[in-house]
Amino acid sequence: MSIRVTHEIHKRRMGRNLGVALLLVAFIGIVFGLTVVKVTSGDFQVPKVEEMN
Amino acid sequence: MTDASINTQADLGEAQFGDYFALLKPRVMTLVVFTALVGLLAAPMPVHPMIGFCAVLFIAVGGGAAGALNMWWDADIDAIMRRTRKRPIPGGRVERGEALALGLTLSGFSVVMLALATNILAGALLAFTIFFYVVVYSMWLKRATPQNIVIGGLAGAFPPLVGWVAVTGSMAVEPWLMVALIFMWTPPHFWALALFMRSDYDDAGVPMLTVTHGRRATRVHILVYTVLLAVLAIGAGFTSIGGPIYLVVAVVLNALFLLGALRIWRRDENDSEADNFAVERKFFRLSLLYLFLHFGAILAEALLKPWGLGGWA
Numbered sequence: 001m002s003i004r005v006t007h008e009i010h011k012r013r014m015g016r017n018l019g020v021a022l023l024l025v026a027f028i029g030i031v032f033g034l035t036v037v038k039v040t041s042g043d044f045q046v047p048k049v050e051e052m053n
Numbered sequence: 054m055t056d057a058s059i060n061t062q063a064d065l066g067e068a069q070f071g072d073y074f075a076l077l078k079p080r081v082m083t084l085v086v087f088t089a090l091v092g093l094l095a096a097p098m099p100v101h102p103m104i105g106f107c108a109v110l111f112i113a114v115g116g117g118a119a120g121a122l123n124m125w126w127d128a129d130i131d132a133i134m135r136r137t138r139k140r141p142i143p144g145g146r147v148e149r150g151e152a153l154a155l156g157l158t159l160s161g162f163s164v165v166m167l168a169l170a171t172n173i174l175a176g177a178l179l180a181f182t183i184f185f186y187v188v189v190y191s192m193w194l195k196r197a198t199p200q201n202i203v204i205g206g207l208a209g210a211f212p213p214l215v216g217w218v219a220v221t222g223s224m225a226v227e228p229w230l231m232v233a234l235i236f237m238w239t240p241p242h243f244w245a246l247a248l249f250m251r252s253d254y255d256d257a258g259v260p261m262l263t264v265t266h267g268r269r270a271t272r273v274h275i276l277v278y279t280v281l282l283a284v285l286a287i288g289a290g291f292t293s294i295g296g297p298i299y300l301v302v303a304v305v306l307n308a309l310f311l312l313g314a315l316r317i318w319r320r321d322e323n324d325s326e327a328d329n330f331a332v333e334r335k336f337f338r339l340s341l342l343y344l345f346l347h348f349g350a351i352l353a354e355a356l357l358k359p360w361g362l363g364g365w366a
Contacts, residue, residue: 034169
């Protein structure tokens with residue numbers, strides 16, 4: 001009996017890899033979204049030049 | 054690699070993505086998400102939807118991480134108990150070390166991300182919640198004392214406080230009332246489960262009240278805690294988290310819950326075995342609805358406040 005290309009193990013690994021990939025993409029989206037919200041809502045205001053001197 | 058070796062691996066169980074997700078105890082996570090969301094929305098300050106979403110997400114991930122660490126620690130007794138023997142580790146699909154790694158990674162990740170997304174105090178509270186659940190409850194109390202779920206229940210009670218603090222950055226009485234509500238609800242909920250799961254805790258050697266003090270004492274404890282819970286739940290209706298809607302919900306639900314506890318108290322083992330613990334099972338199911346509706350009512354009061362309808366004001 002030959003090894004089939006899409007053995008059950010391959011399917012499971014594919015599912016795991018796909019899941020991790022989707023989670024990473026979602027995490028990038030969340031960090032990006034959070035950054036936009038934080039920056040636009042003034043949480044991270046860059047000090048003015050005169051304040052720094 | 055031969056065909057045979059592949060099949061052997063498959064038989065041993067190669068984990069699917071869902072197996073790792075199951076380590077996070079998704080059913081417990083729904084409770085964490087809902088109560089944290091209520092704490093977050095009941096807070097007297099507006100929160101940006103994105104920050105609110107992230108706060109609830111990271112609290113849920115923290116809760117899940119604690120669940121994975123609990124499964125890592127309790128793998129030996131999970132394999133014995135009927136209720137838990139199909140979990141990913143005793144089921145042979147995930148190794149203990151993997152659960153430990155996942156739990157530790159997600160713990161650190163969730164705490165840091167919550168602190169960055171909201172504030173340090175919220176992150177610290179989430180870290181304490183994970184510590185309490187894993188170290189104080191799972192490692193210490195669970196196998197040492199029949200008061201395990203009473204004290205350990207505090208870990209499950211914290212999410213609304215974390216949600217509130219994520220918005221306000223400070224403590225207040227209101228979220229502690231929500232904590233107290235879950236804290237007092239936990240013992241009757243779990244003791245009812247222990248009554249009809251019968252030999253599970255015996256077999257695993259977990260000193261549940263049913264094992265150490267007997268089933269009669271457990272029935273008495275359920276009644277006493279339900280009375281105390283009713284006083285707290287209805288009393289909370291007159292505070293700032295309550296209001297007319299909450300009060301109606303609390304009175305009706307606590308009347309039903311007390312009735313259930315009274316029935317459990319009046320029964321003996323023969324009665325229970327005759328109908329396969331129907332009353333105990335019904336009480337357990339009601340307890341889930343009880344918590345959901347109480348927090349739903351708190352949420353309704355909070356959401357109606359901007360229109361002058363929620364609360365007592």
